[in-house]
Amino acid sequence: MRVLFAGTPAVAVPSLDCLAGGLRASGEEGGDTGSTGLELVGVLTRPDAPIGRRRVLTPSPVAVRAAELGLPIIKASRITADVTSQLAALAPDVAAIVAYGGLVPPAALGVPRRGWVNLHFSLLPAWRGAAPVQHSLIHGDDVVGASTFRLEEGLDTGPVYGTLAVTPRPDVTAGELLAELAESGAGLLKRTLEGIVDGSLAPRPQEGEPTYAPKLSLDDGRLDWSQPARALERRARGVTPEPGAWTVLDGERIKLEPPRLRPDVEGLAPGVLAWDGKVLLVGTATHALELARVQPAGKKMMAAADWARGAWNTDGMRFG
Template sequence: MRVLFAGTPAVAVPSLDAIVQAGFDVVAVLTRPDAPIGRKRVLTPSPVAARAAALGIEVIRASKVDAAVTEKIAAAAPDVAAIVAYGGLIPRAALDIPRHGWINLHFSLLPAWRGAAPVQRAVIAGDDITGAVTFLLEEGLDTGPVLGTLTEAVRPEDTSGSLLERLSHSGAVLLSQTLSAVEAGKAAPLPQQGEVSLAPKLTIEDGRLDWHQPALSISRRTRGVTPEPGAWTTLEGQRVKLEPVRLRTDGPVLEPGHVALDGKSVLVGTGSHPVELTRVQPSGKKMMTAADWARGQATLESVVFE
């Protein structure tokens, strides 16, 4: 079966590898254009583009699937298209090209967390269970019928990065199995059932911590926005980046945002009990341990995160 693969970030690479290893004929890869990376803004291929090039697969680079890109997809003559975090909408003209349609691997249990940031939103919301589904892509936002499902426990220490890494590999197996079922004529699409929730793309503001929130909510947010866009607060008007905090049920009583030492631990007050800082990056400096950051403060008694 001839497969067009569409994807861009590193989490899509395991799926591309799984499809190739399963013996499918990947006739082309659709990915986003090369983007400037790092301080020197070096123009760099997407992880999927780089992997496709290494595998000797034709790469179609496009930020938008317009008429010209649709013609290239048609020329590749795929029987089915598999899509994992491509990062753009697929118009009806392109959706209609493969006879088996477009099969999307999505990292949530649809219809929960439809949108661009399902894993991040699940961690922030405190979900205990998440997963991935394969579904038939249609013009609505993640609304198509489901072909396959897997579940994954959200671990207490999970960040969105670590959870997405696990799902990228288990989801790759699910996608490959779904394509095999489609090829064998055994795929059985089922309408989505359950409560709909939305997972819009995170912004920088989503990473800002409100110290008046309970400790558990703050912990979930720091994990949900790690690695991107990152958790942060302000100190004397300057942005301070934070890695995920640890929950504490002991320690001194602190007002929200107030910082104090408890032995070797650096604590911050919240709307409930304090949380423990792990690593801190002051404005213009490198990330460092919370203890090293605290030693650089004249006195912690006057340190209040805003």
């Protein structure tokens, strides 16, 4: 089966490597691609983007890996009629898509005769949309996972081929969990395509009430200290590393790494800071949180205790 791969960020690279197969994915000749019945014929990714303070045009992580593997690369921010023609010229039987970052229009959906198979990082129909892992952590889901499904015109509405479920670690951040699911999900995607090849796998309609996970904005990272400590801790982990957790002190934005729960410390007013000589605490609607690392405006990230020692009269100040 001839496979087109579509993806852009680093979380899509494990799937590309997995489909490329064994030794070939390590840049060596040979490999086990023939044993799977899958043949990668090309890669679709988004165009080079400006990165860093100097805004240097940089290829996507998927583009970099595809070039290392010697695969044909199509770069496009939108799948236009011209791009659709380029995809059709590759004559794919199926397309695998992982976080490409753009919509696949109806004309392109019809290019592969076996359709498009999307690896999505949630247990569908939970958390359809751009930020499923982030929203699952913010909402405190006990079980998270990944799904492969047949892509349709609707937002993550297609029938599901397979799933995997994991219990997230209590202190895991969205970035860490996404990286873990990218690795395990790559195997799920490969098994799905192999099942389509040998005819052993058919998709089943999604069941249950859907929830939605829109892309997070900077405002989603602001911590509201009038909320319970558990909700704040979950939000901070869910927005790390992007867009990042933050608060305001004296009119300036301060970035925060996820704080630690301190149920043993009660009675501290929401947002009020307290320094006990070893750690910096902040009050919430319930019990306190212990700040781990902070980044004041114009400075680098540092241990909260070091910042408290260097700041003038931190004790008793209030985050806004």
